[in-house]
Amino acid sequence: MTSIIRPRLFITFQMSSQFIRSLKRVFDLDYQDIPACLSHEQILSRIRANPPNAILFPATAKIDKEVISAAGDKLKMLAAFSVGYNHIDLKECKKRGIPIGYTPGVLTDTTADSAITLLLATSRRIAEAMRTVRNGEWGTSSDMMWMCGKPLINSTIGIVGLGRIGLAIARRLQPFSIQRILYSGTREKYFDSDKDKKLFKFVQFEELLHESDFVIIACALNEKTANMFNKKAFEQMKNDAILINIARGGIVDQDALYDALKNGQIRAAGLDVTVPEPLPTDHPLLTLENCTIFPHIGSADEYARHQMAQICVDNLLNFFSGKPMVHQLQIDKL
Numbered sequence: 001m002t003s004i005i006r007p008r009l010f011i012t013f014q015m016s017s018q019f020i021r022s023l024k025r026v027f028d029l030d031y032q033d034i035p036a037c038l039s040h041e042q043i044l045s046r047i048r049a050n051p052p053n054a055i056l057f058p059a060t061a062k063i064d065k066e067v068i069s070a071a072g073d074k075l076k077m078l079a080a081f082s083v084g085y086n087h088i089d090l091k092e093c094k095k096r097g098i099p100i101g102y103t104p105g106v107l108t109d110t111t112a113d114s115a116i117t118l119l120l121a122t123s124r125r126i127a128e129a130m131r132t133v134r135n136g137e138w139g140t141s142s143d144m145m146w147m148c149g150k151p152l153i154n155s156t157i158g159i160v161g162l163g164r165i166g167l168a169i170a171r172r173l174q175p176f177s178i179q180r181i182l183y184s185g186t187r188e189k190y191f192d193s194d195k196d197k198k199l200f201k202f203v204q205f206e207e208l209l210h211e212s213d214f215v216i217i218a219c220a221l222n223e224k225t226a227n228m229f230n231k232k233a234f235e236q237m238k239n240d241a242i243l244i245n246i247a248r249g250g251i252v253d254q255d256a257l258y259d260a261l262k263n264g265q266i267r268a269a270g271l272d273v274t275v276p277e278p279l280p281t282d283h284p285l286l287t288l289e290n291c292t293i294f295p296h297i298g299s300a301d302e303y304a305r306h307q308m309a310q311i312c313v314d315n316l317l318n319f320f321s322g323k324p325m326v327h328q329l330q331i332d333k334l
């Protein structure tokens with residue numbers, strides 16, 4: 001009797017049991033079945049001990065050349081539990097011909113919801129206001145401007161990267177009686193309706209910085225966008241501007257941001273992403289009242305995470321049965 005060799009799959013994070021059950025039917029699994037996060041070193045040593053044919057991993061796991069080389073020729077496919085891919089060494093994958101599955105589309109709405117939550121939390125000083133309730137400061141000021149925030153009404157919104165997520169954020173902001181939306185990026189978008197043609201304006205990055213009351217980062221992290229928000233960029237922003245980053249921490253120079261927030265170069269910032277993640281609890285940004293930081297929860301709603309997991313499972317099952325993946329990253333087109 002010949003025994004069928006099952007492909008070996010390493011899952012670097014804890015997944016709901018229904019997805020593990022589906023994968024177990026086909027794969028020989030090595031997976032993290034407790035919530036503790038694996039460090040890069042732990043990921044490497046597990047791969048070295050038992051090289052997998054595929055790895056399933058979230059945006060927090062760095063799949064660099066070292067990891068890919070550790071798996072060696074056995075590695076046939078990568079399954080990213082994310083829409084972002086800056087944590088994967090694409091050059092190495094291309095060189096070795098390793099295809100990458102990912103999860104676009106299903107986290108657009110939840111990420112846009114998170115962006116609005118973060119924008120409002122930052123502009124209305126929610127963390128600061130909640131602290132006053134706990135520490136007895138509530139009711140200690142008669143100032144009519146106590147705990148006031150920056151209004152959205154009549155504001156100019158600047159969106160850096162009007163892709164799927166950027167546009168979903170823009171649509172959610174429209175009912176807040178904003179005045180206009182400026183956007184920058186690789187290309188101008190075509191809008192059908194006259195209303196949109198009036199609302200949206202494609203501008204250079206510098207003009208966006210100069211004109212916007214709220215600047216929202218929704219672009220991918222790449223060589224062009226890394227540290228794009230640096231000292232020079234903050235100097236071009238309005239002193240009253242609020243910066244929101246729901247994309248990737250590496251787009252912002254955090255030292256320059258700290259200075260800009262501390263010196264009143266800009267009014268406030270809301271970050272869902274930082275460098276590193278998690279941000280150390282003694283990081284200077286955490287000492288600032290005008291900086292609201294979320295723990296990278298952009299896609300953290302139950303529906304989106306289930307959809308992402310299902311796409312990953314389907315990508316894996318399809319690939320190992322010789323079918324096209326549901327969503328394969330087109331590395332050659334990047």
Ligand SMILES: O=C(O)C(=O)CO
Nearest residue numbers: 059082083084298299
């Ligand atoms: O999917 C991604 O790229 C994320 O950052 C999830 O929040």
